[in-house]
Amino acid sequence: MSIKETSVPADRRSAEAPRQKVDLSGLTVLAVFLAIVVYLSLSTGSFLSTANLMAILVATSLIALVACGQTFVIITGGIDLSSGSVVALAGIVSAMAMQAHVPVALAVVIGVLVGAACGLFNGLAVTMLGMNPFIVTLASMAMARGLAFILPNGATLFGFDDSFDAIGGGLVGFFPIAGIVSLLALSIGAFILGKTVFGSEVYAVGGNREAALMTGIPVRRTLLAVYVISGALAGLGGIILAGRLDSAQPIAASGLELNAIAAVVIGGASLFGGRGSMLGTILGILLIGVINNGLTLHNVEPFWVQFIQGAVIFLAVLFDSLNNKRKASS
Amino acid sequence: MTSLLDMKDVSKAFLGVQVLTDVSIRLQSGEVLGIVGENGAGKSTLMKILAGVHRPDGGAIWIEDKSFEPHTPRDALAAGIKVVHQELSLFPDRTVAENIFAGVLPTTPVGTIKRRRLARDAAAVLKRVGLDVAPGTRVRSLSLAQRQLVEIGRALSQKARIIVMDEPTATLTSHEVEFLMSTIAALKADGVGIIFISHHLEEVFAVCDRVTVMRDGRSVDDRPVGAWTEASLVQAMVNRPIDKFVPKRDITPGLPLLEVERLASRGRFSDVSFTVRAGEIYGLAGLVGAGRSEVLKTIFGVLPVAEGRIRVDGADYQPHSPRRSLRSGIVLTPEDRKLEGLVLPFSIRKNVAMSTLKFLSRWGIVSARRVTGLAETSIRSLRIRTRSSGQEVRRLSGGNQQKVVLARAISVAPRIFMLDEPTRGVDVGAKVEVYTLIGDLAAKGAAVLIVSSDLLELLGLCDRIGVLRAGRFAGEVERADFSQDRIMSLAAIG
Numbered sequence: 001m002s003i004k005e006t007s008v009p010a011d012r013r014s015a016e017a018p019r020q021k022v023d024l025s026g027l028t029v030l031a032v033f034l035a036i037v038v039y040l041s042l043s044t045g046s047f048l049s050t051a052n053l054m055a056i057l058v059a060t061s062l063i064a065l066v067a068c069g070q071t072f073v074i075i076t077g078g079i080d081l082s083s084g085s086v087v088a089l090a091g092i093v094s095a096m097a098m099q100a101h102v103p104v105a106l107a108v109v110i111g112v113l114v115g116a117a118c119g120l121f122n123g124l125a126v127t128m129l130g131m132n133p134f135i136v137t138l139a140s141m142a143m144a145r146g147l148a149f150i151l152p153n154g155a156t157l158f159g160f161d162d163s164f165d166a167i168g169g170g171l172v173g174f175f176p177i178a179g180i181v182s183l184l185a186l187s188i189g190a191f192i193l194g195k196t197v198f199g200s201e202v203y204a205v206g207g208n209r210e211a212a213l214m215t216g217i218p219v220r221r222t223l224l225a226v227y228v229i230s231g232a233l234a235g236l237g238g239i240i241l242a243g244r245l246d247s248a249q250p251i252a253a254s255g256l257e258l259n260a261i262a263a264v265v266i267g268g269a270s271l272f273g274g275r276g277s278m279l280g281t282i283l284g285i286l287l288i289g290v291i292n293n294g295l296t297l298h299n300v301e302p303f304w305v306q307f308i309q310g311a312v313i314f315l316a317v318l319f320d321s322l323n324n325k326r327k328a329s330s
Numbered sequence: 331m332t333s334l335l336d337m338k339d340v341s342k343a344f345l346g347v348q349v350l351t352d353v354s355i356r357l358q359s360g361e362v363l364g365i366v367g368e369n370g371a372g373k374s375t376l377m378k379i380l381a382g383v384h385r386p387d388g389g390a391i392w393i394e395d396k397s398f399e400p401h402t403p404r405d406a407l408a409a410g411i412k413v414v415h416q417e418l419s420l421f422p423d424r425t426v427a428e429n430i431f432a433g434v435l436p437t438t439p440v441g442t443i444k445r446r447r448l449a450r451d452a453a454a455v456l457k458r459v460g461l462d463v464a465p466g467t468r469v470r471s472l473s474l475a476q477r478q479l480v481e482i483g484r485a486l487s488q489k490a491r492i493i494v495m496d497e498p499t500a501t502l503t504s505h506e507v508e509f510l511m512s513t514i515a516a517l518k519a520d521g522v523g524i525i526f527i528s529h530h531l532e533e534v535f536a537v538c539d540r541v542t543v544m545r546d547g548r549s550v551d552d553r554p555v556g557a558w559t560e561a562s563l564v565q566a567m568v569n570r571p572i573d574k575f576v577p578k579r580d581i582t583p584g585l586p587l588l589e590v591e592r593l594a595s596r597g598r599f600s601d602v603s604f605t606v607r608a609g610e611i612y613g614l615a616g617l618v619g620a621g622r623s624e625v626l627k628t629i630f631g632v633l634p635v636a637e638g639r640i641r642v643d644g645a646d647y648q649p650h651s652p653r654r655s656l657r658s659g660i661v662l663t664p665e666d667r668k669l670e671g672l673v674l675p676f677s678i679r680k681n682v683a684m685s686t687l688k689f690l691s692r693w694g695i696v697s698a699r700r701v702t703g704l705a706e707t708s709i710r711s712l713r714i715r716t717r718s719s720g721q722e723v724r725r726l727s728g729g730n731q732q733k734v735v736l737a738r739a740i741s742v743a744p745r746i747f748m749l750d751e752p753t754r755g756v757d758v759g760a761k762v763e764v765y766t767l768i769g770d771l772a773a774k775g776a777a778v779l780i781v782s783s784d785l786l787e788l789l790g791l792c793d794r795i796g797v798l799r800a801g802r803f804a805g806e807v808e809r810a811d812f813s814q815d816r817i818m819s820l821a822a823i824g
Binding site for chain 2: 195203275
C-alpha cells in the first residue's frame with residue numbers, strides 16, 4: 001500500500017474518528033436524558049422553573065463531587081467503595097474542629113485533608129501492598145463509617161457558623177455555591193483526564209497495567225493519586241453536605257458511593273478500566289438527577305425511587321454490553 | 331475418493347469490505363493441509379467460518395459429501411471440527427487435566443468429578459502430546475509453550491476429525507516443535523485431517539502434505555508439498571520475489587554500550603555475562619524457559635537483580651524500574667505484545683505516545699498535535715498499514731502491532747534496544763521490514779539485544795549469539811562460527 005494514499009486523508013480522519021466514537025457511546029444516555037427533560041417539562045408546570053433547576057443542581061452537587069473522583073479511580077480499573085463513609089467522616093471531623101473553635105476556613109481544609117488521608121490509605125494498600133481495590137475500600141468503608149460514629153460518640157453535631165453553612169446551602173445571586181463547587185470540580189477533572197499527561201497515564205494504567213509499566217508510566221504514583229483525588233473530593237463533599245444540613249451526622253451519605261459509581265458507569269466507563277470520560281459522568285449524574293427530580297415532582301412513592309434507579313443502571317449497562325458485542329463482531 | 335472437508339467458493343464481506351473471495355480448499359482424511367499467506371490474507375476468517383463463528387456470504391462447505399452449515403461454534407464441534415487458536419483459551423487456575431477435559435469431565439451419577447479417571451485419561455493425553463507435567467498441575471504455572479501443548483491435548487480429547495492448528499508453533503522452540511510433529515504424525519495415522527496454519531515455512535515443509543496459498547482473500551495456488559520450494563511459496567504469498575529475508579550489513583562495532591557481568595536473578599538465571607557494543611546486534615538463543623526473557627527483564631528493571639554487575643556506556647548501572655531504564659536510554663519491547671506491549675483498545679496514537687508523554691506536552695498538558703505528529707511520522711517511516719493514526723491497535727495485524735511497539739521504542743531515542751521475540755506472529759513481508767529496521771538501528775550506533783526462538787532469524791541478523799541453557803550461560807558463538815547445530819547443541823545438550 002502506498003504511503004501517499006493513506007497519509008493525506010489520515011490527518012482529517014484521525015481527528016474525527018475518536019470524537020465520533022465518544023458521541024456514539026454517550027448518545028443514548030443523552031437521548032434518554034433529553035426525552036425525560038421534554039417529558040417532565042410538558043407533564044409538570046414547575047420542572048423548568050429556575051427554582052426547580054437550582055434544586056436539581058443542589059441535589060446533585062454531592063454525588064457530582066464523589067462521582068468526579070470515582071471516575072478517575074474507575075478508569076484505572078479500580079473502585080472506591082469508601083466514598084460515602086468518607087463524606088460522613090470528613091463532615092464530622094470538620095464539625096468537631098469548629099466546635100473546638102478552629103476557624104471555618106481551616107476546618108474546611110481539615111475536612112478535605114481527612115478525605116485525602118483516607119484516599120492515601122486506600123491508595124497505599126492498593127499500590128504498596130498489592131491489595132484488591134474492591135476489598136481495600138470495602139474495609140475502609142466500614143472503618144471510616146466506624147470512625148464517624150466513634151469520634152462524636154454517635155451524636156449528630158450541629159449549629160455551625162453561617163459562613164460554613166453557605167458552602168453547602170448558600171447562593172451567589174440565584175446560583176447555589178455547592179453547584180458552583182461541583183461544576184468547577186467536574187470541569188477541572190475533565191481537563192485533567194482529557195488533556196494532561198497525568199490523565200493519559202490514568203487511561204493507560206487502566207487500559208493495560210503491564211504495558212503501562214513496561215512503557216515507563218509511573219503506575220504506582222498514578223494509582224496512588226487517583227485514590228487521593230477520590231478521597232479529597234469525598235472530603236469536600238462532606239463539608240458541602242454538613243453545610244447544607246447545618247449538621248454533621250455519622251450516618252450521612254450512606255450508600256452514596258453506589259449512586260456515584262452508577263453515574264460513572266451510565267456515563268460509559270468500564271469497570272475493567274481504560275474507558276470512560278468526565279463528560280460521560282456528567283451525563284450520568286444529570287440523568288440520575290432529573291429522574292429523581294421527576295419522581296419527586298410526580299409524587300412517586302419513595303420506595304419506587306430506588307427500584308427505578310436500579311432499573312436505569314441495569315438498562316444503561318445492558319445497552320453498553322450489547323453495543324460492545326455488536327462492535328466486537330464487526 | 332471423497333474429501334473429508336471441501337470448502338468451495340467461500341466468500342465473506344464485513345461492512346462492505348470483501349475479506350474472502352471464492353476461496354476453495356480441500357482436505358483428505360489423514361492429510362495435513364498447510365494454509366499459508368501474509369497476515370490479512372484471510373486465513374483466520376476462513377477458519378472462523380469453518381468453526382461456525384462467522385457465516386459465509388456465498389459458497390458451500392461439505393464434510394464427507396454432507397452439506398455443512400455451522401451456525402455456532404457448537405455445531406462445528408459436534409461435526410468434529412476443533413480449532414486450536416493463536417490466542418489460548420485455557421483456564422489458568424484449573425489443573426491441566428481439567429483443562430484438557432473442560433466441558434466433558436467424567437462425572438459420577440451425583441455430579442462429582444471422577445478424579446482418578448480424570449488423572450488417568452489426562453496422563454494418556456499428555457503422553458501423546460509429549461508434555462511432561464503432572465495432570466494436577468495448575469495451568470498458570472506452565473510456560474506459554476507448555477500451555478499450547480495442553481490446548482492441543484484438549485483437541486485430541488474431544489475426538490476431533492478435523493483439527494485446525496492456527497499458528498500452533500508460533501511460540502514453541504525447536505525442541506517442543508519436535509513433539510508436536512510426532513503428535514501430528516500419530517493423528518494422521520488415525521485418519522484425522524489437519525489444517526496447519528503457520529508463518530514458519532520450515533515447519534510447513536516438515537509436516538504438510540499439501541499447501542494452499544492465500545493472498546488478498548483468495549486461494550491463489552494449491553500444490554503438493556513436493557512441488558513447492560521455499561522461494562516459490564514466499565513469492566506466491568507476497569507476489570513479489572524476496573531473494574534475501576535478512577538484509578546484509580557490514581559493521582564495525584564501537585565501544586561497549588551494555589556490559590553484563592555474572593548477572594543473576596534468584597530462581598530465574600545466574601552467571602550470565604556478555605557485552606553488546608555500539609552498532610552490534612547480539613542474539614540470545616535458548617529453549618523456552620532457559621531464562622532469555624528474564625535476562626532482558628532484569629536489565630530493564632522489571633525483575634530484581636540478585637548478583638552481578640551491569641555497565642551502561644562504561645558506567646555502573648543499577649536497574650530500578652522500566653521508567654528509569656527508559657530515561658537511561660534502555661528500551662525493551664516485550665515478548666507478549668498483547669499482554670505487555672500494547673493497550674489494545676487504544677489508538678495507534680495513544681500507544682505510540684505512551685513512553686514520551688513528557689516530551690509531547692508542556693506544563694503537563696499533552697499536545698494533541700505533537701502526539702498525532704509522532705504517530706503519523708511513525709506510520710510513515712515504519713510503514714504501518716492503517717487508515718489513520720486513530721485506529722485501534724487491536725484491529726491491526728500482528729506485524730503492524732509489532733511495528734507500533736517498535737515505533738514507541740524508537741520514540742524514546744534509546745541507545746540500547748532489547749527486543750524480545752520481535753517477529754513472533756509477524757508475517758513474512760513485515761518480518762523483512764522489521765529486520766531492515768533492526769539493521770538500521772544498529773547502523774545508527776545503537777546496541778541491539780535480541781531474544782528469538784527462530785534460530786534462522788538470529789543466525790541471519792546477529793553479529794554474535796549468546797546461548798542460555800536452563801538459566802545458565804552456555805556459551806557464545808561468533809558470526810564466523812554460526813551454525814544451527816553449534817547453537818542447538820549449546821542450548822540443548824551442552
